Amino acid sequence: MDFRLTAEQVMFRDQVARWARDRLAEGALARAHEPGFPFDVARSAAEAGLTGIAMAEADGGQGGALMDAILAIEAVAAVCPRSADVIQATNFGPIRTLAEYATPEQKARFLAPLLRGETAIGLGMSEPGAGSAVTELATTATEDGDGWRLNGAKVFTSNSPEASVFLIYCRFGPGTGNIGSVLLERGQEGFSLGKPARYMNGEEWCPLFFDNARIPPENLLLGPGGFKRQIAGFNAERIGNAARALALGRHAFEIARQHAQDRHQFGRPLCEFQGIQWSFAEMHARLEAAQLLLYRAAVEADDGLPDAQATAVAKLMCNRAGFEVADAAMQVLGGLGYGTDSLVEYIFRKTRGWMIAGGSTEMMKNRIAEGVFGRRFSQRPPRTEAPQ
Numbered sequence: 001m002d003f004r005l006t007a008e009q010v011m012f013r014d015q016v017a018r019w020a021r022d023r024l025a026e027g028a029l030a031r032a033h034e035p036g037f038p039f040d041v042a043r044s045a046a047e048a049g050l051t052g053i054a055m056a057e058a059d060g061g062q063g064g065a066l067m068d069a070i071l072a073i074e075a076v077a078a079v080c081p082r083s084a085d086v087i088q089a090t091n092f093g094p095i096r097t098l099a100e101y102a103t104p105e106q107k108a109r110f111l112a113p114l115l116r117g118e119t120a121i122g123l124g125m126s127e128p129g130a131g132s133a134v135t136e137l138a139t140t141a142t143e144d145g146d147g148w149r150l151n152g153a154k155v156f157t158s159n160s161p162e163a164s165v166f167l168i169y170c171r172f173g174p175g176t177g178n179i180g181s182v183l184l185e186r187g188q189e190g191f192s193l194g195k196p197a198r199y200m201n202g203e204e205w206c207p208l209f210f211d212n213a214r215i216p217p218e219n220l221l222l223g224p225g226g227f228k229r230q231i232a233g234f235n236a237e238r239i240g241n242a243a244r245a246l247a248l249g250r251h252a253f254e255i256a257r258q259h260a261q262d263r264h265q266f267g268r269p270l271c272e273f274q275g276i277q278w279s280f281a282e283m284h285a286r287l288e289a290a291q292l293l294l295y296r297a298a299v300e301a302d303d304g305l306p307d308a309q310a311t312a313v314a315k316l317m318c319n320r321a322g323f324e325v326a327d328a329a330m331q332v333l334g335g336l337g338y339g340t341d342s343l344v345e346y347i348f349r350k351t352r353g354w355m356i357a358g359g360s361t362e363m364m365k366n367r368i369a370e371g372v373f374g375r376r377f378s379q380r381p382p383r384t385e386a387p388q
């Protein structure tokens, strides 16, 4: 077992770090406070070859590995935390499910402009009545002789104010076996977006409403029976979520580390107080442990999509490490860390969200427990016998 990166990986990471320093260092704080998707960063990332890193060259990707895409997130987040979302959106999010399962025609229409950083895609999975219990989703796709009609509503879709296409989870009939997904374009008849709401991290999302929205046959992504494959694609999104949580935690750690050496109280730098040293020792150990779990999940996935169990372990530990380190880093910075002039404040708010998004930490623990005991535990109430 070799825990070191290869020479090519080190070279790639350094190359991304150089691009990030040149292109993203200036304006990193301002970007963190802008609610919209930074398309200028996305276009620049596309020019630098940082979109579709782990996607096939035939699809317009870079033909790299999932691990390379993680290294890119880390190098970008070290300079500009908000821009790490661009690496996520153009490598790990619904774009990845699209790259995996779309037809060549769909790839030409939707994937190509996404990889050029010109458009954004939203994922419509969560509904008002179906959050963690995603298989309870109630959005229906009903055949109408020339495709489908979509009815229902979605909430919490990231990048929905800007997305030009949405990957919508829907059901073609009752039961989990009838869940699939369609591609819905902005402006499509019967599709409307509600008033934007704002998350604690500053990003905005709009509710999506489908009122007999037309889905032409060429916009079907995965028909009935597609749920398992969708979730397999979604595991890649979880890896990107985990990588950002960890990389942002590390960013906060570095700010705090510098501060602990520069700031003097009681006539000595903060780093000379043992209480502060132990806090850094804890932070460092947490980041390192989560990093290994993340890399393991990615390396084992290199021949395909990441394993659900390894992904759940990595996401749980990276989400926690990112947020807990951001919290501890804020403490080291004192009043400065709590203000909006500090990226640590942004990172604290941002990492908190990832313990909920993409499958909450509780849902990751449910998944891990199933792996531990080698059996499925239904979360639904036990069926009671009908009274005689």
Ligand SMILES: Cc1cc2nc3c(=O)[nH]c(=O)nc-3n(C[C@H](O)[C@H](O)[C@H](O)COP(=O)(O)OP(=O)(O)OC[C@H]3O[C@@H](n4cnc5c(N)ncnc54)[C@H](O)[C@@H]3O)c2cc1C
Residues within 6 Å of the ligand: 122, 123, 124, 125, 126, 127, 130, 131, 132, 133, 155, 156, 157, 158, 159, 199, 353, 354, 356, 357, 358, 359, 360, 361, 362, 363, 366, 379
């Ligand atoms: C920043 C952010 C971005 C998001 N982006 C998207 C997006 O792009 N697309 C999208 O579709 N959704 C998105 N979401 C929504 C996200 O997927 C849901 O918030 C998440 O799945 C939880 O669903 P819920 O909010 O309905 O909470 P609920 O499912 O109602 O859960 C509430 C609480 O109960 C816990 N809980 C529920 N069931 C169990 C159980 N069986 N065992 C133990 N605990 C349980 C949960 O962990 C949670 O703590 C985003 C959310 C956030 C915060």
